[in-house]
Structures are given as structure tokens and as C-alpha cells.
Amino acid sequence: MQDLIKEMESYANENNVPIIQKESIVYIMKYIKEHNIKSILEIGSAIGYSAILMASVNEDIKLTTIERDETRYMECLKNIKKSGLDKKINVVYQDALEVNLTGVSYDLIFIDAAKGQNNNFFEKYKNFLNKDGIIITDNINFHGLVGNSETIESKNLKELVGKIESYIEFLKENDEFDTEFLDIGDGLSVSRRKESN
Ligand code: SAH
Numbered sequence: 001m002q003d004l005i006k007e008m009e010s011y012a013n014e015n016n017v018p019i020i021q022k023e024s025i026v027y028i029m030k031y032i033k034e035h036n037i038k039s040i041l042e043i044g045s046a047i048g049y050s051a052i053l054m055a056s057v058n059e060d061i062k063l064t065t066i067e068r069d070e071t072r073y074m075e076c077l078k079n080i081k082k083s084g085l086d087k088k089i090n091v092v093y094q095d096a097l098e099v100n101l102t103g104v105s106y107d108l109i110f111i112d113a114a115k116g117q118n119n120n121f122f123e124k125y126k127n128f129l130n131k132d133g134i135i136i137t138d139n140i141n142f143h144g145l146v147g148n149s150e151t152i153e154s155k156n157l158k159e160l161v162g163k164i165e166s167y168i169e170f171l172k173e174n175d176e177f178d179t180e181f182l183d184i185g186d187g188l189s190v191s192r193r194k195e196s197n
């Protein structure tokens with residue numbers, strides 16, 4: 001398992017696959033353990049790095065992860081097979097905004113896909129969150145650029161960072177969820193349903 005993780009880190013590095021930072025996955029794994037999380041939905045599998053680590057925390061975890069890129073999906077399947085966790089992890093090859101879920105709910109939803117779509121992922125998937133469940137979103141700081149979008153020259157990057165800034169505003173002003181922003185790794189947001197909801 002440790003060898004596979006190292007191998008995936010090298011692959012990600014060589015092929016510019018944006019896998020989660022160590023600190024952040026360590027935080028999430030600790031949360032899974034402490035809260036006895038059993039069902040996880042991940043938006044954005046890439047090569048299966050975070051999925052494999054999250055699913056490895058406890059024996060009885062079930063994880064579904066969604067990926068729309070074919071090369072990454074294939075690589076993800078291969079890695080999950082190698083990890084021996086293929087009975088616990090289900091990989092869906094589709095755009096997460098087009099997936100139709102029915103009759104399922106999750107203790108943890110991890111949003112880590114197209115950063116400009118965070119609001120849409122949140123609005124769609126909050127309906128599949130268990131009562132005491134949480135939604136964690138990665139890359140909330142986006143390499144330290146968030147909060148400085150005005151000074152970015154590249155139009156595309158400025159727009160993307162602007163969307164992450166709007167997502168943060170959306171979470172801060174959300175009537176249904178309370179969100180904590182954690183300055184670990186590339187920044188995580190942790191959203192829980194308010195008591196009254
Ligand atoms: N969670 C992974 C990293 C994911 S990188 C890890 O930490 O190991 C983000 C991935 O999301 C990319 O592979 C990209 O193809 C995928 N993605 C982006 N938008 C998506 C969408 N709408 N539906 C499904 N996958 C998406």
C-alpha cells in the first residue's frame with residue numbers, strides 16, 4: 001500500500017495531476033476515523049489517490065467517486081485494483097453534474113473537481129448528505145491566489161479564482177450550512193448543516 005501511494009505521488013508529479021496535499025488528506029482521514037464515517041462521495045477522482053486513502057481508514061467504509069476524464073478514470077481503476085480496495089470503492093465515469101443518484105446518502109461529501117463549479121456541486125449534492133454529514137471542499141486558497149483575483153493578469157485564471165471567491169461568499173452567507181475555513185494544504189472548507197435545519 002505504501003509503495004502504491006508513493007508510485008501515485010510520482011505519477012501525479014510527472015503528469016501534472018493535482019492530487020490533494022499531504023496535510024489536507026491527513027486532516028480528512030483523521031476526521032473519518034474520529035467520526036466513524038462510513039459512506040463517502042467524492043467529486044473528482046483523478047487517479048484515485050484521495051479515494052484510496054480515505055477508503056483505507058476503516059474496514060467498513062464505502063466510497064463512490066466520480067471522474068469525467070477517460071485517461072484519469074482508467075488510471076484510477078488500475079490503482080484501486082492494485083490497492084485491493086475495489087470492493088469498497090465504486091468509480092463512476094461521468095460528469096458529476098450529470099450523474100443521477102437515487103436512494104443513497106453520504107456521511108462525507110468531498111468536492112475536489114472543476115473549481116469554477118463548486119457552487120453547482122454543492123447545491124446538487126447537499127441533497128445526498130446525511131443529517132450529521134459534512135461537505136469538505138479542497139483548494140479553497142487556490143495556491144494563495146484567492147482573495148487577490150483583482151491583481152491577476154490572465155483572464156482565465158482571474159475568472160477561475162473569482163469563482164472560488166464567490167463560492168466562499170456563498171458558503172459564508174449560506175442559511176442552511178455553517179462553514180469553517182481551514183488554512184491547511186491548499187485550503188479546505190468544512191460545511192455542516194445548521195442545527196435548525
Ligand atoms: N481528488 C483527487 C484529485 C482530483 S483533481 C485527489 O486528491 O487525489 C480534479 C479532477 O476532477 C480531475 O481529474 C478532473 O478531470 C475531474 N473533474 C473536473 N470536473 C469534473 C466534473 N464536472 N465531473 C467529474 N469529474 C470532474
Ligand code: MG
Pocket residue numbers: 018019020112138139
Ligand atoms: Mg484538490
